[in-house]
Amino acid sequence: MSMSYQQIGSKVKILHDHTRSRKYRDDDEIEVATENHKHLCDILQEISCSFGHNISILDFGCGTGRYFHCLQNVERLIGIDISLHMLKEACNPVRGEELKFDRITLICADIFGIEIAPQSFDFIYSIGVFAGYSSFNLHICNKLFYLLKPGGTLFVTVIDVAPRMTYTGLREVMENSNFTQYEISRYVSTSPLWKGASYECIAIKDPDTSPVESTTRWPVVLDDNVHSLDVVWRNVYLTTQEIVALIPAGDTFILVDHEVFRSELTIGRQAIPFLERDGQYWGPPPDDMTAIQELERLRRSGASFIVFAWPAFWWLDHYSGLYRHLQSQFRCVLENERLVVFDLCP
Helix, strand or coil, X not given: CCCCHHHHHHHHHHHCCHHHHHHHHHHHHHHCCCHHHHHHHHHHHHHHHCCCCCEEEEEECCXXXXXXXXXXXXXXXXXXXXXXXXXXXXXXXXXXXXCCCCCEEXXXXXXXXXXXXXXXXXXXXXXXXXXXXXXXXXXXXXXXXXXXXXXXXXXXXXXXXXXXXXHHHHHHHHHHCCCCEEEEEEEEEECCCCEEEEXXXXXXXXXXXXXXXXXXXXXXXXXXXXXXXXXXXXXXXXXXXXXXXXXXXXXXXXXXXXXXXXXXXXXXXXXXXXXXXCCEECCCCCCHXXXXXXXXXXXXXXXXXXXXXXXXXXXXXXXXXXXXXXXXXXXXXXXXXXXXXXXXXX
């Protein structure tokens, strides 16, 4: 692979900020009326109806929940996405009034950074995730196989972007995987939002696969990069209390939260987004040098603290030069599972 899963995850987080996620959710209202959506919805309905009993489902890369309404016979649905902004939109999915189930758990995580019990799901699907820099490979395929119950079904789409994934490449992955039954077809979308070809693969796990013993219960949160939406809202409350206790009333501070909850803060202190232009969020910095320059500009303008909230903890790894600068020049006054705070006063 040209990039690690961590690098891919960082890139996805940068791309799917608040503005892009909101636009994606708005596009859902257009997409649901297209033949492309009907085609995919028909597949999801057919598979979810094929079991003859209520089933557990994993939507891998669920985004804004565009396909939730297509599912039938759902006992429980887990939606995993690496972007908190997309998951916030998924709380109000398109055609949500058509949902025939209410057991939905939304998890913000990289699937490779969360512990899931083996053979947890009857049906796993992933639509529109594997394209461009994110390729469907043998490691991912076997990870999803591991999560399926015996007799379970996988449905995955892979954008036909040569040479990343061709029919031959996808077939090679499936031939070398643990799946013994699969079918690959090619579909051409004429949707106004995306015109192009993709491969669609339906694979079935052998019903005679031996059960796997596990003491793991789903879901298990391994670290601070994995959150359910319930945890997110609880953390916002706790974070607010900690900021109020630490930063004096009337002060201005920099809040790095990837714009997850800054707009919801009403705490008598001015939270400046980072990066910032004319008081508005301007997206993440392109590099460490830009980040350090902007930090110093805002500090000279009166910002007294910089606060990294848990949705942006990945910044401390991705922008390692910025983090080293802060550690060498300023005092860290709080570090816990929700916040890392530096006092910017010399």
